[in-house]
Amino acid sequence: MTDLATEAGPAGRSARSGSAEGEETGPVLAADGRPLKQSLRRALRAEKLRALALIAPLLIFILVTFIAPIADMLFRSVENEIVSETLPRTTVALEQWDHTSGEMPGDDVLAAFTYDLVAAAERKQHTRLGTRLNYEMTGISSLFRKTGRRVDDFGEVYLDQFVALTPAWEEPATWMSLMAEPGWSAQYEEWLADRAAAEEADRDFETPQPLFEVKDGVADVLPETADAYGEFARIAQVENDDNPAAEEPWAPVYLALYRDLAQATPDSVATLGADAQALLEPARAAVAGFDTVPLSEMFVDAEEDWADPDVWATIQAFAPDYTAGYFLASVDLQKTPDGVSAQPEDQRIYMLLFKRTLFMSLVIMGSCVLLGYPIAYLLSNLPLRTSNLLLILVLLPFWTSLLVRTSAWKVLLQQQGVINDVLVWIGLVADDGRLVMINNQFGTIVAMTHILLPFMILPLYSVMKTIPPSYVRAAKSLGATNWTAFWRVYFPQSVPGIGAGCILVFILSIGYYITPELVGGTTGTFISNRIAYHISSSLNWGLAAALGTILLAVVLILYWAYDKLVGIDNVSLG
């Protein structure tokens, strides 16, 4: 840079040159008086910025429409927030539970689970969670669905006894005055009035409602009750658009009250003020004498399977926000509380599918080499005019719609199809012994070889075109037979083309979906068909994402190899 700047010294300066005086002359200046170095750097920066500005729109477009979806898929393959979002209290309470004990968790966990489940059932999220956990342990789905219908009765036994003691416990207003923050009540009244006024005047009303707040201090004395009632009040507001001040709380709220009061002391109750004390103190004194039903009995009464500690162990194992469970399932393993173990024998299908995908892709790749090599050799050794004409026979299938080619094979390979007809006509096959060539591996391999063959021929052809024919002639003139000249001289030079074509065909075939779906039947399907099945039929998106991530990793590794071998820039399009 400095040399260049010195040589390009501006004309206006005295013509002193040479390195000796270079230090005294100071920096060489551009026409506008700035140092030339700085000027050049500025020009270079401007050029870079201009190039980036031209690329930026497309880059942003691809990042949003393509890279973000791929990133989303990667994220979904480990994401597992549904358990801790739907059962926040249970996941915390279960942390301490020892799954090897062989028994159901204790009352604390079960109480937390009751509050979570009743809230989830009100929000209609318990079936979603059941479906999620059902992937890990069959039967959980119906367990959640059935118990979700009954869980709002849990604690009814306490409700009845509280009401028998003081009828006011049945009144929504009693609960409001006990639990609600006065400031919130005032805000909520105001909001209700505003909304009524807006409805009266036929205006749109968009102001969000103030969400229920628990009175200060209540949570210290009655922690579970405050939590459960707060949840109840907010769900009444948000899900049902009801005024919590007019709604009777769920039975599990009374369960919480019972559990809290059993722990409370007269002193702690007294901190809530005289009114609350008048209501709570008799109840507190009475709870010791209440009839009780253990929570475990309530659950087992609702559904026997809750007694199975494995159910709880499964919830515990999948409590974290991120899980490797989907990836383990993708390779026929499963996550259990005791660590990783193999799936039951009859559910191991993914390794088989991965192996089949790899095996069939290799067979397709091999047949493409076998069929493509002679064609590429022929094309590159014919006069240009003839080879261009024959090249059209290769390019036409390349340009023809994939579905056209797949339907052609479907038509040809059927039992009543053209090939079987011809075979029967020439007498090779009896009319009642028509060959089964479709809906199996054979059909998939034939159709996909046909579809991917141009992707083998084109790179091979472009490599073979560059091999000088004089090499083979030289070999022959030195006494090599035709075969030796080909095998020792020509073939090694065509190997890069084979490599490029093989990787291209292999990458394309392991991700193929349409053709195996249409002609593969049950034995000729690929891993991609399973991914599609999990997205659209079984709705196990996490597993689909994990399978897709594994497939993507394989493809990227191969692509990296392709880049090393041929370079991305040399991708040619016929």
Next chain:
Amino acid sequence: MDLPPYATTGQRIWHYGFKVICGLIFFFLIAPIMVIIPLSFNAENFFTFTPGMLAFESDAYSLKHYRDFFTNPDWQQALSNSVKIAPMATILSVSLGTLAAVGLSQDHVPFRRAIMAILISPMIVPLIISAAGMYFFYSRIGLQGTYMGVVLAHAALGIPFVIITVTATLVGFDRSLTRASASLGADPVKTFFRVQMPLILPGVISGGLFAFITSFDEVVVVLFVGSANQQTLPWQMFTGLREQISPTILAVATILVAISIALLATVEILRRRSERLRGMSPG
């Protein structure tokens, strides 16, 4: 490939044997596509040649499957969806792609390799994975099942083809022409449209054709990103092949083969023209 007069019998057999093998492979490549053309004129609802067809009786042939294609509302809806989606996707990918290709062909582009890898990635990633990711992400942002979502997805898939063809054309572009234009007082926009664009137009058009055929033929992504309202021609063929295979599919396939031949011819002509313009021999 000519046989020398002194060739031995073995060499002769091998020479002709090789030609027969190549002929059979060409037959394997072309025959499946060609065989559906006569079958699409079948008067019966069969997928094979009826005795009447083999005897060339005129009443064994008919246009009824074509008539069905042009009158059946399902097929017409699919055709109009395809015609609505593919051009929009092509316009998006060609305009953004050409701009970016011009940027990428400048001398100093920071992170050129990384940018290139990102822009080419839709071509590398298997379609089922792109489809899965787009389905998840587009349903998050409310694009799943909309016309816009399908157009954006197809545009993304077509972009690598535009980038590859246009950058290949720009390799042979003489940069002094833009400098000459600038020295004569044209601003960069005018230079681009009056000097650069006419010269790289063949590359842009063939890139556009690739993008068009990508969208027009695409079925995996549209199956997931689209809804019943975006059912395209390939989608209709896919469901037709999977559920109730009707011979109308063969008529549609024949029409698509005709379209591919037309597109192939256009791309070939453009490629030769572009090479002639760059002073290279067509080859």
